[in-house]
Every structure is written in C-alpha cells, then in structure tokens.
Amino acid sequence: MSQKPQLRVPGAPARPGEKPDFSYLKLSQAGSVDKPAVHAPVSDTEYLSKQLVRVLDDNGVAQGSWNPGLSVEKLRHGLKLMLAVRAFDDRMLKVHRQGKISFYIQCRGEEAISIAQGLALREGDMLFPSYRNQGLYFARERPVVDLMCQCLSNARDMCRGRQLPIMYHWKEKNIFSISGNLTTQVPQAVGWAMASAIKGEDHLAVTWTGEGSTAESDYHNALTFANVYQAPCIINVVNNQWAISTFQGIAGGQDSPFAARGPGYGMPGIRVDGNDFLAIYAVTEWAAERARTGGGPTLIEHVTYRASAHSTSDDPTRYRAKDEQDHFPLGDPVERLKKHLVGLGVWTQEEHDELITKLDASMVDSWQEALSYGTTEEGSSFAVDSMFDDVYKDIPDHLVAQREKLKRQLQNQ
Amino acid sequence: MSQKPQLRVPGAPARPGEKPDFSYLKLSQAGSVDKPAVHAPVSDTEYLSKQLVRVLDDNGVAQGSWNPGLSVEKLRHGLKLMLAVRAFDDRMLKVHRQGKISFYIQCRGEEAISIAQGLALREGDMLFPSYRNQGLYFARERPVVDLMCQCLSNARDMCRGRQLPIMYHWKEKNIFSISGNLTTQVPQAVGWAMASAIKGEDHLAVTWTGEGSTAESDYHNALTFANVYQAPCIINVVNNQWAISTFQGIAGGQDSPFAARGPGYGMPGIRVDGNDFLAIYAVTEWAAERARTGGGPTLIEHVTYRASAHSTSDDPTRYRAKDEQDHFPLGDPVERLKKHLVGLGVWTQEEHDELITKLDASMVDSWQEALSYGTTEEGSSFAVDSMFDDVYKDIPDHLVAQREKLKRQLQNQ
Amino acid sequence: MAKMNMVQALNSAMDVMMERDPTVIVMGQDVGYFGGVFNCTAGLQERYGEKRVFDTPISEAGIVGTAIGMGVNGLRPVAEIQFADYIYPAFDQIVSELARLRYRSAGDFTSPVTLRSPCGGGIRGGQTHSQSPEGIFTHICGIKVVMPSNPYDAKGLLIASIEDDDPVVFFEPKRLYNGPFFGNPKQPASTWASHPKGEVDEGYYSLPIGKADVVRSGSDLTIITYGTMVHVCEAVVRDNELDAEIIDLRSMLPLDIDTLVKSVDKTGRCLIVHEATRFSGFGAELSAQIQERCFWNLSAPIQRVTGWDTPYPHAFEWEYFPGPSRIIAAIEKVMRESA
C-alpha cells in the first residue's frame, strides 16, 4: 500500500505488442454455483453477484442446478439463430466495406446473450436493447431484409431514413427504438415495467447496456427506480471487457463485478458466463419468473468478449493486444453450444457447415432483395416531405413553412 | 409473495395521527462491530455496511474496538461545539420568525456528524458540505457573526448578497460553496480529491449529502469516479430518514442500507450511528487514514434523524407522526455525548446549563453585531454594480452595458 | 364556476384528467402524501391511490426517464419537477429522448409526458429557485413549451397538455400561484379572487396550445410577453394610460406568430418582455421572427426588456427583476425613436 494517495488509472492488461492476459477474470467451475429459490431474499442471492454462473463445462457438458433442461429442438434453434446473426453480421460488414451502408456494428462473440434471452422471454415482454443486441430481432423472427433495409435507409426502412444503420425498432413485436445516447433506454425500461405493474399486467421490461455505459447517470436512476418500485424488469449488463478503446476497469469493474451493484441497490445481481447459452437462458428464466410473480428486478452481468471492432468506425488493432479473443477463457458462444449439441449426439460438424453455407447464401439473397428497395447512396426513397413528419404528431405551422421552402428550393435546383 | 407484479411505493412507517415506528431500523449493540485494519481489502469490510458501528451504549459508556479514545478536552470541545450549533440554529429560527431573514435550515439532531467529522479531519482537507452541515463552520471556528451576515445578505456576506441564507462558503479554511442543486458537490469533491492525488498531496476531499439526494445522478458519477481513480475522499450520506416529506424508502433505503452501495461499487461502506459522536469520529479517522495512505475512498452512512423541519418553508406536522423524534432509537446526539461526559465525571448538568445560557447570550450578541452590517430588508449594502461582478472574471461588454443601464435607471427613479 | 388560485386550478386540471382518463398518473418529488411543496397535487393521492399518484426518488433524470417508459407503455404521466432550476439533470432525457422518440421511430413509439415545473423569481428564492429556463427548451424540436399567466389559462392549458400526444414542458410562474403580481413588491399582495381569470370552470375544458391571447388591445405599441410579466405589463400600461396592445403568448413552441405579426403590423412598434436572462433568451427568437415578417411596418427597433445576464441574486432581487421602471423606459425609447 502506497503511503500517499495515487491516482489509479485502471489500464488494460494488454495493449498492442503485449501478450493477452485474462488472469483478472474470476471464474467458477461449471455447475458449481447454486441456484436459489426464485423468491429467495436478496441477501440469500448475494453470492451470485461474485461468482460466475456457468452450465457448459469445457467439454460442452451441461452441469449443475442451473441447467435449464432445454429440449434438443430449442437448443438447435438457438444455435441456428446464433449462426444466423453471425452470418448477418458478416454480410453487413462486407457491404459496409463495399461502401453500401454508412455504418455498422457487429455483435460477434456476444450472440448467445440476445438469442438465449430472446428465447427465454415471452412475446409480451418489452425489450429495450443496446446497439449490440441485433440477435433479439432474430429471436423474434424479424425478416433480415427488414434490418438490411433499415441499414440502407431505403423505402422499407422502419425508421424512414431518420436513423443511423443498426438503430432498428419493432413496435409489433415489442422491441424498442435505439437511441444514439448510451443508457437512456435503461430507466425507460424501468418506467415501462412500472407501468406494467400499475396496469396489473405481468409483462416484463428487459434492457441491455454495455459495461462501459453503466457509468452513465441513467444507469443509477434505473437501478434506483427499479428497486424502489420493485419494477418487473431485468437489467442486463453486457460486460464484453471493452468500451471502444477503454478497458472495463475504467467503468469500475476492477474492484467489484458489475453484478455487485445489484445487491448494493437492494436487488439480486447475477454474474453469468455470457458465452454459455444454457447459463444465460437459465438465469434469465429465473429472473423473469421472479419479476413476473412480484419479486421485482434483477441485474444480470454477462461476462463475454467483444470479438469484433467496436463499430465500422473503429480499429481495435490500435489499442488491443493481437489475438486477444483467442485467449478469452470463456471461448466462443457458438462453438460452445455446438460442442454441447455434438456431445449430445444431435448435431454434427457437417450439419453445422451446411447450415453456415445456407445462411450465408440466404443473407446474400436477402441483401439483393433489400437493395431492390433502394440505397442510401441513391438518395432517400421517401418524399422529402417526410423529413418533417413525426417531429410532432401534427406538423406545426413553422414546420409546414420550412417544408414548403425546402420543396420550392428543390424544385428550383 | 404476490402472484403478479405490484408497484411498490415505499411508505413512511407512520404519518400524522399514527404511532411512530422505527422497527424498520436494524441496530447493532454498541461495541459489537469489529474494526478492520485500515487497509483491509474491501471484501473484508462488507459487514460494516450492514451492521451499525456504535460506541456509546445506552448508559453513555464507550464500548468496543471503535472507541477512538479521545481526550476529555476533545470530548468537551465537541460537546461545546454541538451546543453552539444548536444555539445558533435556535437563534436563526427565531430571527426568521421575526422576518429578519428570508430562509433558514436547521441541523437539529444531526450535530454530531459535522462536529465529530470536522474535528477528526485535518485543516488541509477540503470539505464539500450539504446545506445541513453548518457544524463544519463551528468545527473550523468561523465566527458566527460571519454566518449570520451571510443569512442577512449584508455588507459582510461572503457571498455578496448572491445566495440564499445558509449557502455559506469559506475559502481560507477549505469549505466549499453550497449549491441549491442537490448532490452536485459530490462528484466535484471526487474531482478535487483526484487532483490532490495527481498533485501528489495527501489532502482529502470530504463531502456530505442527504439520503434522499443519493438518488441524483451525480451520486453515481461520484461513486464511480471515486472508485475507479481511488480518489482520496470520504463520501458521507446523512440518512436522517426524511427528504422533505418523503421517507428514506423512496430513496432506496428499504432493501439495503445506503452504505451497501459502497461495496457494490468496490469501496468500503460503513453504516454508523449518526448520533454517536465517538463512533462518527472513529469511522472518520479510519476512512481518513485509509484515504490518506493510498487506500482510496470510503462511503459512510450516518443513521440519524432530522429533528427539525426540512427548512423554514416546511411544516413537518403535515406529513410526520407527532413526536417521532422522541421514539428515534438512537436518541439525541447532544444528550448522548453529555451522558458520556457526565458518566466520566468530567461534566455536570450545571456546567451544561450554564454553557447553554452563555451560548444563547453570545448568539444574541453576535446577531446584534451582524445586524449592524445591514439586513436584507434594508436592501443590499453592496453597490448595485456588484451584481454584475463575478459572472466572469472580467466583465464582458454586454454586461458592462447592462450595468450602466441599470445604474441610469436607478438614478432616474 | 369557482374562484381558484393558480395552484387550485392546476390541481383541478389534474383531478379532472385523472377522473376522466385512467391512464393519467402523477409523479414527482413530494407529490404524493404531502401534495407537493407548492400544494399543486394536494389530495390527489388520497383520491386516486398511490399507484396513480406517487412520490419519486430525488432524481429528475430518473423521473423523466421512467415517465418516458410509462408513456410508451400506454400511460400519460404528469411529472412534477420541483423547481425549474432543477430540470437540468433531466435535460438529456428531455432533449435526446422525450423530444426525439417519435421522430427516430417514425411514429411507432411515442410518449405523451407532461412535465410541470414552477419557474421564475420574485419570491426571494436566490439563484437556484428563481430561474426561467423556457428559452432553452424552445430550441428543442419535438416538445411543446407552455407557460400560463392565470388560473383559467393554467387549467385549460394543463388539460390540453396532458391530452396532447406530444410531450409538453409546462412552466408555472410560481410568483403567480397565489395572485397576480404587478411588479411592485411593496404593494400589498393581490389575490386571484378579484381577477376575472380567477373564475375557473370546475369541470373539463381545454385551451388550444399554440394560441396567444391578446389580453389588451391597443394601437400604439405591441407588448409581447408571458407568465408573470403579463401582469406587470398590464399594470404599467394601465398606470401610465398607454394605448398598448398586450399579448400573452401562453405557448412558446409552437408559437402563434400570426397573432403577433398582425398586431405589430398594426402598431408598428414592438416591445418584448420576459423575466429570463436576455442573451439568447426567447425574446431573441421573437424579435428575429417579427423583424423578418414586420420589417416594413416597423417604425422603431424592437426592444427587449429582460432579466440581466447574471444569475438571480438574492439581495438584488428587485434590481434584477425587469419591473415597471425598466418597462416604461423601454416603451419610452420605442415611442421616442419612432416619433
């Protein structure tokens, strides 16, 4: 211990040119963490915020009381969806490189989270995703063409050209609009859940935010209100170790896991292996049942790794050690679920490869279809008028005037 | 457990017409909570956030390892200062009733916190108080006339008439300016402490906020930054059970104590008997030594009771059970320290009464002196010019013009 | 009809709407059992239960953030921000979220939140209980900004705000809660009982947002104002027997520019009065639009009377407040320059 105060600036364990080092990660053995009763008092759940709930062991075998006992069908469906997300991401990265879309964000390495949780929740549950939860659209079966159209700001963009690529929403199937501003959706989810309780409904609100984003004020407001009103919600922190170039220590992950904020605020906090489809599914089921039966909110920290760049505007080789992902002790979520299925004898490498090929091809087809509805470069397919819609429900006079002005100018050009 | 989600709206245990009820408060026996090593790892300090550090028992005897072993002189000094604060508050309430000042806030019942902590800290430590920490000025020996002059916005007001009464500051003795906006000073204190560490100094920043105010965003930002950078600071939460009309449950105190936020964020959290001069002194010493020797921040929750109205604008009989204070299980801080001193045989009821009489008289004298420097009603003693000073270091042209305009207008009236 | 002060009128608006529409809920610091620090929500929790009227943690950002979510889930939250000076912590949720949600989701998600907040000075509140931040909010597209100047309008406009499917920031000049204020703090306090706009329908009615009120017609000069300053301007015009037209904006965004232009085109002179600080205050937008539209009919430069560009100082409250003498001086200037 130093004799004088020191400004601690938590650094990354490894930067370019250095050897990847994940020794800071505290892991638990698969199956070693007990599953408490759904309505256990918060104090009896505290250990969950410090240990790591894992079901799949290194051999792909499901272990322990958290094993959700999913049907083979469901497991295969989960794997398929994860592969679909990955195929989608790959395709979108390619078309971004071709200059077809202005921006993109992958979720590589984190697919298990959105897919397992998407499947574990009910249709009536309202989802408030971050920008890295595209998997939720797959779990709820939004045609990928629609997502592509949003990225193209074309005639079938559900945002009508207003938003950056990837900022989807889906009103019919309860997936909320994405904001560029981090964490703002988290208190909104809590408010949505409060309304659910006020109305006497049992729909949950479920939200996701990055570990870096938990530093935002809104996160605190969300945890406070969720706990005070016992809002039926699940707050997910996706700890993928990085926030653009900053390591999770800078967000406050060095001395206590993000899940530990839960008990600090008076709610359960669960730290889960974010690359373990079964574990994620199980903790989500537990939290959902708890919330749905009046037990209030749960905080879930998913320990995972951002295998991709932050976004297409980012170049992680400038700040991360080379091949860091290969050293990540929790592996790759797709590989791990695949191993489990292969181990169960219900999946083979051939089926796997075939599926990937099929998915890749279907993404190409979908992309062709999406292109047929227009592209950003060609200019918007919406009338320029539409730019003035939806600022308000009814267009006020001053916007009518601005719209007319713009139309006249475009006519004169 | 209900079968459906319910909006929980944490209520006060008792409202007007009902019997006071403090059964929700979890207490520990005096002397029963162990004192960890100053540099104990956070995980070894967690129990401190759930139990209640107490030194003075019901008989006024000091118990256990947290007994700070203060000299009789220091104890008597502490008692005297607490009584001085109380005499000051009484006088100011009276002059407010007489219409002499526009506003006032008492700290009755909470005197031990500012006095014990003020005495336990060093002169070079920078204090970032809330509006209920007037005791700090007594601990650092600001002449009360100066405080009164601030409340009168008169010629000797250190705020030059700019601020509401009680929004003092004291640059020379390191007491920061008070803002009307709650909790804003808490991240500022953390920043100050970061600067201390950056500069290689061992001055601490110490800040206070009400339990209600911990819901503000700034509180989260303060805890996050304090922990991440291991800022040498102490963050005090004064849990006086009430925030104007709302009970501490509405701020999130129902399921876990405010001190528990500390370990949640990765720093020690200590729950202390806020009416126990000795216990407060001891935990402050511990936290200060920890911070000063590189151990980073500590969160301290003081369990106390707001014996007064929120402010002179408030009427607690409209929302609190009658005589609630009399049922508060931690008693009155002045009475408790008095009992301790009397028990030690170093103080008597007569000395006590005499001191009160003397203090009351000296407050009257000070008030007379303060009045001699002007009053709010008479109008400001500062030139109207001064209103345009200090918006910027140098007055920009547009403010010069506004100042001239005002001066001309006042001349014409 | 009943005599109501502004607090009672606002209370009545919420009461009427809670009665009519089960989705209306009221939330904010101290609004529940206590009925709000200014009493505006008194009795509502008792009447509608704590699921519909509840206290919140002291977190303005949390209030707005959760209110947005409730609005998305079919409720109509009416949230109180205890003082306008304390609305800033919620600024991001208001600007980036409340105001933008409809647009960014192409109308699929909306949240009809009403934010009520007492504003303005003249109650010795010092620099953090006196501010008039409305100008800032008028720069935010996607929200409406309203400020009533009397009980009748307050009720009608608050009902309209709650019913509005767009978010509304509703500022209440707290100096007017208990009576009109004519700018002279030494005068005995006036009450709403004797003011025509203190007569308030006890039932449901609403006033359109975006319609200014010509509170006095005249031909020499147009005075555009809102909130507390409406009464100060009226008093100045009355006391000095001026032939001025006074317009109470009532809503700043959307702005009833047509009514303003009509008046200024007629009078050829324009004075803008608000309590907020001058630089980039709402008076600037008013001035800019009026000179754009009425340029050829203006016979003197548009003048602004406003708070100074300083915080609101406790001791110099009345030197800060843009009271009668400053208004008269400005009127004289306009008249002189156009003579």
Place this chain on the structure above:
Amino acid sequence: MAKMNMVQALNSAMDVMMERDPTVIVMGQDVGYFGGVFNCTAGLQERYGEKRVFDTPISEAGIVGTAIGMGVNGLRPVAEIQFADYIYPAFDQIVSELARLRYRSAGDFTSPVTLRSPCGGGIRGGQTHSQSPEGIFTHICGIKVVMPSNPYDAKGLLIASIEDDDPVVFFEPKRLYNGPFFGNPKQPASTWASHPKGEVDEGYYSLPIGKADVVRSGSDLTIITYGTMVHVCEAVVRDNELDAEIIDLRSMLPLDIDTLVKSVDKTGRCLIVHEATRFSGFGAELSAQIQERCFWNLSAPIQRVTGWDTPYPHAFEWEYFPGPSRIIAAIEKVMRESA
C-alpha cells in the same frame, strides 16, 4: 510554421499548453491510450503520463463534475465530450455549477475548465452524431462559447480557452477536422494543406476570445456565420462573384457585436447562417441585436439560413444541411427586398 489539419492543430494546442503549464490535464472517453476517437489527443498520454492524460468512465456528467473539482483544486482540466450530442447529460453540472461557481462564491471559488466537443453534421452521423447545440449554451451566463472554423484559429482559440480563468465550451465542427468543406458533398474532399489557415505556428500563440474575424470584406451584404458554414458561405460568395462581407464569429459568448454592427451599418443588409436548428438558435440573438443596433441602416429584413427544426435525418442529410442553394436563395431575397 507547419501544415496542420484541425485535428493536428488542436492536438498541438493541448501539447503546447501541457508543456508550458503542469496544471493542464486532459481527460475524456478514449482520450488516453487511444488518443480520442477523432485523434485529437493522440500521443499526449505517452508524452505526459496517465496522471495528466487519462480515460474516463462513460459519464459526461461525471467528467464535468470531477473536472470542476479538479479546477477548484488548482488544475486546468481540458475535458473532451466525445460528441456534442452527448453533452446533455452534463448539462446540470455545466449550467448550475461550472457557470455559476464564481458568482455564487463571490469569486472565492473558480474552475477554469475547458470542454472540447466535436459538433455539426455532414458526416452521415444521423440524428445523434450531428447536432450543433451551441445556441443553448449561449443562454448560460458564466461560460464562454467558442467555435473555430480552421486550424489556425482552432489552435489559438483553444490555447486561449485553456488559459482563460472562466470556463469555456469549445465546439469543434468535425466536418472541418480534415479539410474545409464548401457545401457540396459530391466535390472531391479538400484538405487544409492548401488553405492559408492550414499554416499553423508550432509554438505557443493565442487568439482573443470574443473577437470576430472579417474573413472577406465586401459592401453589398454582411454574412454572419461560424464553424463549417464559414467555408460554405465563402464558396457561395466566390462562386457567385458577390460583393459580400463575411464574418466568422469564432466566439459566440462573448459576442463581438461591434464588428457585426460596423459591417451591417456599412452594407445595410444582413444574412445569418448556421447549421443548428432555427427556432431559438443562435441566429435569433444575432438578429435581435443587429436589428436593435442597425435598424435605421437596414434596407431589408435580416434573414437566417439554418438547419430545419427537425432532428438531423440520416437519409436526408443534404436536404437538411443549409447548403449553397439555400444560402443563395436567401441572399437573393435580401438583395431583392432591398432593391
């Protein structure tokens, strides 16, 4: 002298100041090892160590709040807000604290924080990476608001901001980071290398805050603008061979009104151009002040060309951007009306 783009010039300003003054520190999201998402702080951490250049948690309010405390404790923090669109969470700390500390403590406590933040559109950033919120900040007394339009000014003004004992909000038009932009996205990108203001002194120099720059003199019309729009206006004037005077404000608060008045009194015509939304944008204050001062010399109403009062839409970026055709139309209008 060296050729620098705006990023390099800003970097050089910080470098020079960190070298000269050990109390200068740099903080913000990704500003440390990585050097900032726009590279503005590249190399600084390596040079000055992580106690003086450090990454922060993703909390704009926390950044400003702690920066204030550091400023009070004798440091001169230069904090980056990654995008101006993300400055709103820090709004309360800026308005209620940073701007007001000196006043409320009668000068006893001050905090000379500089907040740097990239603003403006034209980079396909959509509604949350394109905003120009400077107008809002100009309504806040106690802070200064600066926006440079070229590398030379950027460095001189940033140094002045860091040295200033008052807090400064320093907006950087990110469209100009790598080169001037003339308003036509289809034109090949231009670089600063060929622009006179891309010649930047490598050492210490500063430019006064509160001084506008007459970037082109002319007699028919005054164009008042700042940031990205300076170059668009210059291009329009050049391409259309107009005799317009163009003034780059450089600082909005304090405002160099004398330079503006002098010009408008001379030309009799005034056009204000900014990228921010129109309603209550900074153009309103400019218009209001100029009509107050230059009324008798104006031969046509002052016009504003601005962004529309909508969010910045991803797909309609160039229909939103107040580009050359809108500027030309407005100039024609002013000329026609005063003919």
